[in-house]
Amino acid sequence: MANFKTHVGAALGVSAFSVAIAVNGGLIELAQSHWYVSMGVVGGMLPDIDAAKSRPFKHLFMGLAIWAGSLAWYALENSLSEKSLLLAVFAVAGFVRYPLAYLFQKMTVHRGVFHSLLAGIFFSLSLVCIWHYLLGASRLDAWLSGIFLLLGFVVHLCLDELFSVDLANGRMKKSFGTALKLYGYQNVSGSVLLLSLVAGLLILAPSAAPLYKALSLVDWINAAELVPRFSHVLSASLG
Ligand SMILES: [Zn+2]
Numbered sequence: 001m002a003n004f005k006t007h008v009g010a011a012l013g014v015s016a017f018s019v020a021i022a023v024n025g026g027l028i029e030l031a032q033s034h035w036y037v038s039m040g041v042v043g044g045m046l047p048d049i050d051a052a053k054s055r056p057f058k059h060l061f062m063g064l065a066i067w068a069g070s071l072a073w074y075a076l077e078n079s080l081s082e083k084s085l086l087l088a089v090f091a092v093a094g095f096v097r098y099p100l101a102y103l104f105q106k107m108t109v110h111r112g113v114f115h116s117l118l119a120g121i122f123f124s125l126s127l128v129c130i131w132h133y134l135l136g137a138s139r140l141d142a143w144l145s146g147i148f149l150l151l152g153f154v155v156h157l158c159l160d161e162l163f164s165v166d167l168a169n170g171r172m173k174k175s176f177g178t179a180l181k182l183y184g185y186q187n188v189s190g191s192v193l194l195l196s197l198v199a200g201l202l203i204l205a206p207s208a209a210p211l212y213k214a215l216s217l218v219d220w221i222n223a224a225e226l227v228p229r230f231s232h233v234l235s236a237s238l239g
Contacts, residue, residue, distance in 0.1 A: 004045075004055055010159050011044020011152040012037065016237055018151060020230040025223030027214055028144065030232065036148045037237040039127075043152025046123055047115045047160075061101040069093030113190040115160075116181045120153035122194055125201035132206045140210040147211075157181075 015037045022028040028036060045056040072092040076085055113119060124146035132142035 004048075007044050007048070007156050007159060008041060011041045011155050012234075012237070014155045015040025015044075015148055015152055016234040017230055019148070019237075020233045021223045022144075022218075023233060024225060025218035025220060027218050030236070032141075033233045034237045036144060037233065039145050039148040040152035040155075043120070043123070043149035043154075044156045046149075046153055047119070047156045049114055057101070057105070061097050061104075064100075065093040065097035068096045113187045113194055115157070116191075117154070117157065118182060118191060118194055118198065120150050120157070122198050122201070123153065124150040125198060125205055128205050129201060138210070139206045139208070140214055142206060143208050143211040 018040070019028060019033045019036045022036070023030050023033055045059075049056045049060050069089045069092050073085065073089050076088055080088060127149050128142045128146035131137040131145055132139060137145070
């Protein structure tokens with residue numbers, strides 16, 4: 001199994017490379033490139049969120065807690081006094097970060113349902129919907145963000161699988177076949193639930209027509225001239 005640093009590095013490299021192709025082909029502006037690379041890196045961390053001690057798990061629930069706390073702030077701003085508002089915000093954020101994270105951790109097995117392609121599609125579609133409907137991104141930007149998130153996610157699954165091949169002895173380790181899977185084979189009810197959520201998100205998601213149109217306009221020959229652009233994108237992403 002690959003470690004956190006390897007996952008982040010691989011996701012960063014593959015995303016920067018793909019974003020460089022997209023920038024060359026005119027699909028993405030150079031100025032937006034670091035955003036898409038960062039989506040790829042987030043995607044590269046997501047499959048391990050079900051490992052309770054993992055960094056992605058802690059980061060994700062911290063992020064969710066801050067998000068829920070700010071939502072509570074906006075929702076209750078006008079109806080509570082300053083003191084009670086502050087209390088409510090901390091209560092909501094605390095609830096998400098601790099009891100909810102604990103519950104999630106108890107309900108999931110590492111490399112269970114969240115370590116699958118289906119989960120990757122679920123996270124990507126969720127991002128597309130949140131980005132477009134809640135944060136007002138254009139349909140093209142929302143879909144491209146979802147695609148880069150999925151790309152990082154798939155890189156993670158492949159890397160874990162690759163690490164389960166014992167190269168020195170030419171054998172497969174026991175973990176072979178547990179990393180890259182279509183859905184959580186051991187958890188049928190969880191997978192069915194995830195599949196229905198994916199179906200719901202597909203119905204809800206904005207039309208992907210702008211994405212198809214933009215893809216059809218890409219100048220692929222120019223897109224293949226990579227080397228100079230790749231280093232630009234990578235250095236811009238690393239700040
Ligand atoms: Zn993993």
